[in-house]
Amino acid sequence: MMIKRNLLLFFRDKAAVFFSLLAVLIILGLYVLFLGNTMEEALRLQLGFDSDKIPATMASIIFAGLIATTSITSSMGALGIAVTDKEKAGKDFQTSPTSSGKITLSYMLSSAFIGVIMTTVALVFCTAYIVFKGNSLPGFTDCLLLFLTTLLSVLCGNGVVFLITTFIKSSGAFTAMSTVIGTLIGFLMGVYIPIGTLPEGVQWVIKCFPMSHAASMYKQILADGALSELFADAPVEALDGFREMFGVVFVYGGFVSGFWFSATVLVVTTLVVYGLSLGLIAFLPSQ
Amino acid sequence: MIEVKNLHKNYSEVKAVNGIDFTVNEGDLFSFLGTNGAGKSTTISVLTTLLPKTSGTCTVGGYEPEREPGKVRELIGIVFQDSVLDPILTVRENLEVRGSLYRLRGQKLKSAVENAVTITDMGDYADRRYGKLSGGQRRRADIARALVHMPQILFLDEPTTGLDPKTRSDIWRLIRELQKSNGMTVFLTTHYMEEAAESDSISVIHKGEIKAAGTPLELKTQYCSDVLKLTLTSGEYIEKQLAKTTEALPIIDKYKGEIANVEIINGTLDDVFLNLTGGLKV
Numbered sequence: 001m002m003i004k005r006n007l008l009l010f011f012r013d014k015a016a017v018f019f020s021l022l023a024v025l026i027i028l029g030l031y032v033l034f035l036g037n038t039m040e041e042a043l044r045l046q047l048g049f050d051s052d053k054i055p056a057t058m059a060s061i062i063f064a065g066l067i068a069t070t071s072i073t074s075s076m077g078a079l080g081i082a083v084t085d086k087e088k089a090g091k092d093f094q095t096s097p098t099s100s101g102k103i104t105l106s107y108m109l110s111s112a113f114i115g116v117i118m119t120t121v122a123l124v125f126c127t128a129y130i131v132f133k134g135n136s137l138p139g140f141t142d143c144l145l146l147f148l149t150t151l152l153s154v155l156c157g158n159g160v161v162f163l164i165t166t167f168i169k170s171s172g173a174f175t176a177m178s179t180v181i182g183t184l185i186g187f188l189m190g191v192y193i194p195i196g197t198l199p200e201g202v203q204w205v206i207k208c209f210p211m212s213h214a215a216s217m218y219k220q221i222l223a224d225g226a227l228s229e230l231f232a233d234a235p236v237e238a239l240d241g242f243r244e245m246f247g248v249v250f251v252y253g254g255f256v257s258g259f260w261f262s263a264t265v266l267v268v269t270t271l272v273v274y275g276l277s278l279g280l281i282a283f284l285p286s287q
Numbered sequence: 288m289i290e291v292k293n294l295h296k297n298y299s300e301v302k303a304v305n306g307i308d309f310t311v312n313e314g315d316l317f318s319f320l321g322t323n324g325a326g327k328s329t330t331i332s333v334l335t336t337l338l339p340k341t342s343g344t345c346t347v348g349g350y351e352p353e354r355e356p357g358k359v360r361e362l363i364g365i366v367f368q369d370s371v372l373d374p375i376l377t378v379r380e381n382l383e384v385r386g387s388l389y390r391l392r393g394q395k396l397k398s399a400v401e402n403a404v405t406i407t408d409m410g411d412y413a414d415r416r417y418g419k420l421s422g423g424q425r426r427r428a429d430i431a432r433a434l435v436h437m438p439q440i441l442f443l444d445e446p447t448t449g450l451d452p453k454t455r456s457d458i459w460r461l462i463r464e465l466q467k468s469n470g471m472t473v474f475l476t477t478h479y480m481e482e483a484a485e486s487d488s489i490s491v492i493h494k495g496e497i498k499a500a501g502t503p504l505e506l507k508t509q510y511c512s513d514v515l516k517l518t519l520t521s522g523e524y525i526e527k528q529l530a531k532t533t534e535a536l537p538i539i540d541k542y543k544g545e546i547a548n549v550e551i552i553n554g555t556l557d558d559v560f561l562n563l564t565g566g567l568k569v
Binding site for chain 1 (some may be wrong): 304337357360361363365367369370372373375376380383384385388389390396402419507568
């Protein structure tokens with residue numbers, strides 16, 4: 001019943017639904033208008049050769065990052081309900097026999113569900129555009145992997161944001177936090193700037209930030225096909241360099257992260273943050 | 288049903304509640320009277336398991352709110368001062384959600400919601416969104432929410448503040464009906480004296496301390512007096528404070544032949560309140 005309530009509160013608030021996809025719409029709009037051309041041109045110059053696979057490659061890398069961003073920002077709106085409740089309905093729940101743990105769980109589950117739904121919507125939009133740009137349609141296995149990535153990414157992002165919201169008392173502070181996270185996360189996911197062009201220190205921050213592995217997973221599923229065709233005639237080193245440059249994989253010294261390594265990072269992070277938030281709620285005094 | 292002994296509640300430096308005592312009997316309508324910031328809401332928060340007390344004892348339905356919050360929560364229903372329902376859900380949806388917090392499911396939940404809607408006489412607007420309702424309708428919805436699990440004790444924190452006189456009297460009638468027909472114990476706070484006059488017992492709180500307690504009649508006889516105003520045919524004007532209304536009789540008898548106008552003004556609870564709160568400041 002509480003989960004149903006949280007879902008109703010989100011989906012009935014048309015503005016909340018719209019804004020949770022706003023970032024996707026803006027980037028998509030900018031990309032279609034001019035960003036796409038600029039980036040493709042830059043890539044052509046960098047590679048030193050032209051290929052009809054360049055538009056598909058560029059689009060799939062950018063939009064993979066964007067989907068990963070959405071998987072975090074979309075459930076953020078839903079977690080806003082948990083913060084608003086602290087100011088209003090919270091005392092009503094607190095004076096009922098239902099335990100605060102159950103209420104907390106209802107916030108987590110409903111926001112995760114909303115995150116999966118909204119991310120899937122963004123995923124469908126973005127994949128359609130990538131395919132339109134010349135990428136091949138993802139097959140059945142790819143779809144399964146995409147769904148798995150979405151699930152892990154949403155759960156992990158949701159857990160991280162939830163952990164932060166346990167320290168936030170007002171919806172004003174929450175809005176400020178969402179804005180900061182929403183802006184930062186785009187950089188961390190490598191949507192705006194290729195990771196390889198950033199200073200070494202910043203690169204390490206991104207590599208160690210667990211959520212950026214979600215972007216890497218999406219990129220591997222969506223972009224690797226186009227990449228291997230693009231680099232079909234080039235030496236392997238060129239492909240590897242490119243993948244590192246655009247954050248398709250992360251290189252830690254001699255170790256190169258793969259899909260399942262990144263998935264494990266997400267799972268472990270999720271378990272840790274969920275455990276921490278539930279622990280905090282159990283041990284922190286309620287007022 | 289509710290017992291409070293030497294209850295203290297401090298917020299760091301501020302002593303919000305400073306050693307209060309009172310008892311609310313089962314089935315009674317109890318008014319907790321005080322100005323804004325007197326400590327009414329703090330007391331409610333302690334009794335309803337929202338705040339820990341600083342010292343003293345209190346029991347609600349025989350349980351200590353701090354030691355057995357779960358037991359207390361089963362027994363009580365609360366109408367908060369500000370609205371706590373979700374504005375974009377309908378009243379029925381709100382009631383279903385809040386009802387589910389009391390382990391009501393399926394058919395039981397449905398009938399509990401219908402029961403609350405019927406008791407509060409909502410009918411036609413129960414399916415409208417809470418945020419679209421008028422102040423009085425919202426208050427009814429708030430009360431329905433507090434009743435959805437049919438508590439034994441109903442707390443109302445300033446239930447009539449901000450409502451027009453007609454709606455206020457409607458809400459009062461509803462509260463009294465609940466108390467009478469369901470045997471509910473009602474604990475309410477208010478700063479309207481004339482409302483408190485309808486209750487079984489009153490405690491007046493001022494700056495965290497109980498200044499007076501008793502039935503409305505007891506308070507009136509103790510803290511305010513009637514005034515006799517006589518105008519004589521000669522134009523002479525006599526005004527006299529009376530300890531008892533009957534004291535007027537010998538005076539009237541004395542001036543019998545020369546009276547032009549007689550007025551006896553009964554003391555009201557407003558006088559009691561002003562005497563106890565405003566008056567003490569002097």
